Amino acid sequence: MAFHDLLEQVGSLGRFQILQVAFLMMCNFLAFIHVLLENFTAAVPEHRCWVRILDNDTLSDNGTGLLSQEDLLRISIPLDSNLRPEKCRRFVHPQWQLLHLNSTFWNLSEAETEPCVDGWVYDRSSFVSTIVTKWDLVCDSQSLISVAKFLFMAGMLTGSILYGRLSDKCLAESARWLIITNKPQEALKELWRAARINGVKNYRDTLTVEVLRSTMKEELEAAQMKCALSDLFYNLNLCKRICLLCFTRCAICVSFFGLFLNLQDLGSNVFLLQILFGVLNLPANYVAFLAMNHLGRRISQVLFTSLAGISILVNIFVPQEMLTLRLILSTLGGCLLYASITCCLTHSNELLPTVIRATASGIIGFTGSIGSALAPLLMMLTIYSASWPWFIYGGFSLLASLAVLLLPETRNQLLPDSIQDIENETQASRKAKQKDTFIKVTQF
Structure with a gap:
């Protein structure tokens, strides 16, 4: 027995288990919505340099009151490579010659430009106020947005360490x-x-x-037989298992929070993406539940994690103008990461022996939180290339799927209660492989 x-x-x-799950879901819901707020409180609205003849409250005496806003913008702000107004530079002097028809052949590189020394003007139609508009976190200061997100995630990491024990007062002991x-x-x-x-x-x-x-x-x-923390490292098979689980959790969290904290960089409507991710969360987890029961924990996790990485990498090469395709790939990647997280949590808990499950889960969760905190910092690499962070997010998902292949399957298997159970599983696996090899060799 x-x-x-x-x-x-x-x-x-029964009712007891349902109430426990409902309580945990409520706590997770209250915590996770604060993470998602970063997509709105740190959103970057459209912006350009402040220029006197365009944004000064009083009109100058040079007749600019007769010109349209488009004309004033044309002579004040240079165009970027996509023929859109520059966000970080302006002309030192108004380029009146751009108002003439023959100015098409005029060399814009001859015009002297300067940074936005007088500040920026923001489009407040979608976001009335964000930390970006409050502290001008654009252009040379744009990397500070990633720092702000990192500090938020680091705060969650610290809180999980300090207040993890408070759950003993709310939840029943195992x-x-x-x-x-x-x-x-x-x-x-x-x-x-x-x-x-x-x-x-x-x-x-x-x-x-x-x-x-x-x-x-x-x-x-x-x-x-008392188990100490050192047993996690002295037992080779258990140490290998925990190291693989730590890497897998960290890699998946890097991809997960890299995607969910940077919805605006996906080139689509951040509000629509957030709604789609919220609506499809439950179906994605249900698909993960069905897959784990039919395909097994390991194969399901490999499947979801690798496909998530592929969808992120493919989205890099989709042009910004193809909004619908980018929306589909981004939503697909988010759903796959939801399912991957579910499989990862289930698989890791079933791989750890009961006597040290709480301690090992804490170590694995800590490494996952480190990955979550580091994920927004990778966006600082956009100063070199806009694609570099997304290559890393997608690459980490693929690496995580490879690491899972080195872990054993746990579907329809009894949970290990002691470290000795891990040794018995390893020995039984080796004997099965040797027997299988012997059969393959001797059947001819």
Whole structure:
């Protein structure tokens, strides 16, 4: 018998489990919406240099009041390579000759330009006020937007470390963990609580300490061997597994938050993208649930993570004018990353032995938070090339999918309770490979 037999007695999927999941979903919802706000509070509106003849409240005496706004803009702001007004430079003197028809053949490179020494004018039709418009985080200061996002994510990382233990006051302790750590009486109380909420009758008669001890006999014997933090590193197989899980979580978080914190850089409507990501979140996770049950944890994660990386990389080569295709690829990449995160969390929890699951999960989660914090900093590379950050985001997803291939499958497998279980799994896998190789060699 094993722990899942005890769960059947208290109701493996009842009101207790539903309430726990609902509470966790509410907490995650309240936290995640603040991350998404960065797409709006740090949005960069259209902008140009402030020029006196165009933006001064009083008209000058040189007859500019007879000219249209387009004409004044034409003589004040040079055009970039896409024939759009420059965002960071202006003419030192108005170029009146540009108003004449024959000015098409005039060499603009001869005109002297300068930075926006008097500030900028912002298009406030979509964003009335952001940190960009408040502190002029454009042009030479644009990299500070990435720093602001990094500080926000670093704050989340710090909060997860400081306040992680507060969850013990809100959520029930894992009965399995209490059993493994040789606390059967406390585990029995948690199981009784779950049975009571699930409406199970006579649970005190059928679920006793004796039943618990007989059911978890092997696990209780293994619990006598205390596990220290050093066991995570001294055991080679466990250390390898945790290192792979840390890299996978970090790489996926880099891609995930790299995409979700920079929706405006995808070249489409940030409001529409945000709505699509929100609406498709639940279907994406349901698809991940179906895939994990039919294809397995490892294959599902490899599939979703690699396809997410491919969609990000393909979007780099799509022209900015093809808004619909960019929208489809961006939405597809977001949905695949949602599914990938779900598979990653499920797979990692099932790979860790119960005795050190909390500690190992904390280490893995910490590396993931580091990846989340570093993701916005990669956008600073746009000063060299606008595509470099997206190559890294897509490349990390592909690397994560390769790392998952080195991990074992956990579908329909019992959860490991002790470090010895990891060793037994490894030895059984080696024997199976040797047997398979022997059969292939000797069948001829």
